[in-house]
Amino acid sequence: MSKERGSATGAGRPRDPEIDRALLSATLELLDELGYTKLTLEEVARRAGTSRPAIYRRWPGRAPLVLDAIATRLDVPSPPDTGCTLCDLDESFNVFLAAYRTIRPEVLNALYLECEPDAELKARYLETVVEPSRRAVGRTLDRAIARGDLRTDADRDQLLDLIGALVHHRALFGGHLTDAEAQSAIETLLRGAAQDYQALLDHSLALEQEHQARHGAP
Amino acid sequence: MSKERGSATGAGRPRDPEIDRALLSATLELLDELGYTKLTLEEVARRAGTSRPAIYRRWPGRAPLVLDAIATRLDVPSPPDTGCTLCDLDESFNVFLAAYRTIRPEVLNALYLECEPDAELKARYLETVVEPSRRAVGRTLDRAIARGDLRTDADRDQLLDLIGALVHHRALFGGHLTDAEAQSAIETLLRGAAQDYQALLDHSLALEQEHQARHGAP
DNA sequence: CTTTTACGTTACGACTCGTAACGTAACAGA
DNA sequence: TCTGTTACGTTACGAGTCGTAACGTAAAAG
Structure with a gap:
């Protein structure tokens, strides 16, 4: 910009x-x-x-320049909607991890630090860097709620915070999250948030087997 | 140092x-x-x-100096052990939040940024700033596991990551976590990780009522 | 009384920043 | 074609901070 x-x-x-x-x-x-x-x-x-x-x-x-520069890398497609809550969450999540992994963790941290004092810059940072992932995962979560997959008392924003925070935190302190770790974390959260976790898991596994039967070795 | x-x-x-x-x-x-x-x-x-x-x-x-300076503020007592998993987690958690809240979020972020390139400094930062909370909550978690309160397949370190990440993330991007928000997040996680969440909740509520009966208005 | 180290003062070179000054180049409109 | 406006590259400035060195003085040990 x-x-x-x-x-x-x-x-x-x-x-x-x-x-x-x-x-x-x-x-x-x-x-x-x-x-x-x-x-x-x-x-x-x-x-x-x-x-x-x-x-x-x-x-x-420097900050506005870098913000524009990394924005070109964080442009990311929309999350999928297959009807499988577990799969969609995993997938919408992996899309971001892939994008985040193309940027050094230190860059995001330092950039935010310099944007934070200026209200407009800070807003643009949030809109560019953190909101996209939050929105995509949020959309997937909303569909899960609409389908009735989540408990009615589950806190949508809190789940978003927990999952988003984990990505950021690990990116800063423990190296980037692997896809497997992210998937496992999602499962942990959903186990508590789901209306019927076992059903979600079964659905996911069924789709996975179907996928393998169609594309696996004959 | x-x-x-x-x-x-x-x-x-x-x-x-x-x-x-x-x-x-x-x-x-x-x-x-x-x-x-x-x-x-x-x-x-x-x-x-x-x-x-x-x-x-x-x-x-500058970094080593500041590290020593804030270390004097992050010195924190040991977590409690009342036998109530939910209470202990809440409590051991609040102790830290209280300590963290005495330090501007920007300070932790910027300090880490400057410590990160140097292996020894980074180690000292982690040991000083993040490990204490992790250890305290971890100890409480271990006692819960020893008591059989958690599912046998619950991932102790993952739970620690999720909860620790939330604190840090909120400190950096959304203002410090309130005690109530922290408690709610712990409940969300435990709902999925507990062997019998309802039992833990009942135990917690029972102790709370007992406490109020003893100390409340006559 | 000698040695060793800490103290305060002053000052240095190095780096990066944000900006200003200049002459030149490219475009729009009269 | 001429005029006004803006972008371009070059050069250079003052300001701020860094990390360190040089000095004479102060305070301890032996």
Whole structure:
């Protein structure tokens, strides 16, 4: 989300869109190589073949630039809806883990730290980084509730917090969560939240066997 | 954990312990007022009535100093053992929340960020900040397992991860967890992990009524 | 009285930041 | 074609913080 004041009026020399691309691309490269803390705008400009002032014409600082850069990586498809609560949760979850794993944990932590003091930046961080996963898993959860799969007294937001927190926490302190660990955690939560956990599990297993029968070795 | 090489040998002028105290105290004050990011060693020294070099004689940098400073706040008593799994978990948990709440969330986040690259510092951070709560809740969990209150297939470490992650996550992104929210989360988890959740709940409620009968208004 | 270390003061070089100044390049409208 | 506006790259500035070194002085041990 770079400034567009300049390009808004038709007058004057237009921004070179190639520079925008080169800067975002260089930023992603350097984030992977150096992390957020050691990333300097000087080096971003150098690698993009341009200059520091060119960056400041587009973004007011490092945080907004990086936010735009990683947003291009966190774009993620919608969660599935197969009617199998357990499968859908696992799946909608794995989609994010895959996206998160493409970004160094330190980057998210440091970026948030710099966004947090500014209300608008913080909102954009949350909207870009944490909300997508929350929304996708939330949608899947809502469908489960609509189907009557969850206990009526189950707290939707609390389940979201627990599961979302686990991802973030592990990303920061214990390495990224594996798909298997995520699946296991979901099962633990659902065991308490489900109306009839055994039924959900049976349904899931049945679909899995059916899938294997169709695609497995003959 | 300041350097003690100088004081180890009996020779030479001894460190002034008053300076140690003043520095740690000034650090805590400034952490509360400015947070970690804006805290400068210059200002710490100034407020402690000493000089920057005096800090570097004791700590190699900002992170180790702050780590020592907040360690003095995170010292926390042992968890209770009343035989009531639900009560003990709630209680051992609240003890920590109380300690965590005395520290700005940003401080923990920023401090970890700076400790993470250095293996030894990182280890000390984990040992100082996250392990105490993990251990205390873990001990309570182990007693619950020993009592046979939990399912035999319940994953102790996973439960710890889920609950610990929630605290950290909320501290960073959604404000500190309230006691009530923590209690509710524990109940959600235990509903799935318990051998007989209803029995645990009954036990807890019984003790609570007994407590109120003894201490309530006549 | 010598040795050793801590103390406060001052100052240094290094790094990054955000911005300003300049001449040049590219576009819109008269 | 000419004028106004904005982007571009280059260069450079002041500000802030870092980690460290140099000094003379103070306080302990032997």
